[in-house]
Amino acid sequence: MKKILITRKLIKESEDKAVKTFTPIFNTNDELYSQKKVIEMSNGCDGILSSLTDKMDKQTIDKLPDTIKIISNFAVGFGNIDLEAAKSRGIAVTNTPEVLSDATAEIGILLILGACRRAAEGIQSAQEGGWKWSADYLIGKQLTGTRLGVLGMGRIGQKIAKIARSMIIHYHNRSKLSEEKEQGAVYHKDIKSLFSVSDVLSICCPATKETENMINKETVEYFPKGAVITNVARGDIVDDEALIDALNRRKIYAVGLDVYKNEPNLNPGYSKIKSAFILPHLGSATKDTRIAMANLAIDNIDEFFKTGNCKNKVN
Ligand code: DGY
Numbered sequence: 001m002k003k004i005l006i007t008r009k010l011i012k013e014s015e016d017k018a019v020k021t022f023t024p025i026f027n028t029n030d031e032l033y034s035q036k037k038v039i040e041m042s043n044g045c046d047g048i049l050s051s052l053t054d055k056m057d058k059q060t061i062d063k064l065p066d067t068i069k070i071i072s073n074f075a076v077g078f079g080n081i082d083l084e085a086a087k088s089r090g091i092a093v094t095n096t097p098e099v100l101s102d103a104t105a106e107i108g109i110l111l112i113l114g115a116c117r118r119a120a121e122g123i124q125s126a127q128e129g130g131w132k133w134s135a136d137y138l139i140g141k142q143l144t145g146t147r148l149g150v151l152g153m154g155r156i157g158q159k160i161a162k163i164a165r166s167m168i169i170h171y172h173n174r175s176k177l178s179e180e181k182e183q184g185a186v187y188h189k190d191i192k193s194l195f196s197v198s199d200v201l202s203i204c205c206p207a208t209k210e211t212e213n214m215i216n217k218e219t220v221e222y223f224p225k226g227a228v229i230t231n232v233a234r235g236d237i238v239d240d241e242a243l244i245d246a247l248n249r250r251k252i253y254a255v256g257l258d259v260y261k262n263e264p265n266l267n268p269g270y271s272k273i274k275s276a277f278i279l280p281h282l283g284s285a286t287k288d289t290r291i292a293m294a295n296l297a298i299d300n301i302d303e304f305f306k307t308g309n310c311k312n313k314v315n
Contacts, residue, residue, distance in 0.1 A: 111256030149198025152205025
């Protein structure tokens with residue numbers, strides 16, 4: 001049986017499946033391994049089941065033993081892995097698409113609602129007590145009939161658009177979707193055109209060199225005054241300083257983030273903004289979804305060693 005390093009603790013059902021599929025090396029304390037430790041621990045292994053908390057950069061990948069043939073990432077995003085470095089060492093990289101789309105879209109909707117309806121301030125007031133109802137108390141932004149811009153109309157973007165149907169949906173994607181998939185959403189060829197009609201933006205695109213810091217000092221000005229920006233994808237897509245500045249100037253009314261640069265350390269600029277509704281990367285955090293993701297990451301390894309390829313290979 002192949003020997004596989006599993007860098008983070010999985011839910012029991014998935015660890016049981018791993019035992020049946022290969023010889024796993026478990027991280028029983030769920031310790032956050034350093035890059036050095038991942039290299040050491042993978043000695044004698046055939047593959048690594050990594051998670052988004054493992055930074056598999058070129059330096060790390062170049063030092064992995066020659067026996068490593070696959071890095072199976074326990075996530076749909078794979079920005080934590082240098083795909084080219086892996087490819088040049090003959091290491092396949094796989095991800096876990098689809099199984100987390102519903103759970104992540106639900107968090108995408110929570111971000112939109114939480115940011116627009118001032119949930120962070122509301123929760124704080126309710127917990128402190130002594131708040132006083134009045135006709136203009138914690139007035140937020142109503143969503144029905146307003147425009148939702150979806151940046152990246154992949155599986156998660158389409159699900160968010162479907163749930164948010166009381167809004168008018170606009171989107172930008174590398175390519176226009178079929179009418180069946182669009183479901184009446186309006187396509188924008190470029191981000192300037194999309195942002196200019198987005199009362200609320202939901203960022204759902206993958207983090208790539210092209211999308212890095214796509215929300216920046218210049219592009220933030222494309223939005224209508226008082227727009228809301230939410231991000232369920234990856235922190236790298238947002239230049240935090242530019243967004244915090246726009247929030248402070250009230251150019252942007254509120255922000256909803258499930259992901260941000262340098263997780264878990266939030267840019268302190270956000271902590272001073274009352275309208276910031278921020279979650280600790282909960283996108284896929286339901287039991288069923290986490291089991292489905294881990295099981296798929298295990299199946300990816302199994303398929304790879306049985307067939308020499310894998311349908312979820314991304315490099
Ligand atoms: C992913 O799989 O990329 C998600 O962000 C995990 O929650």
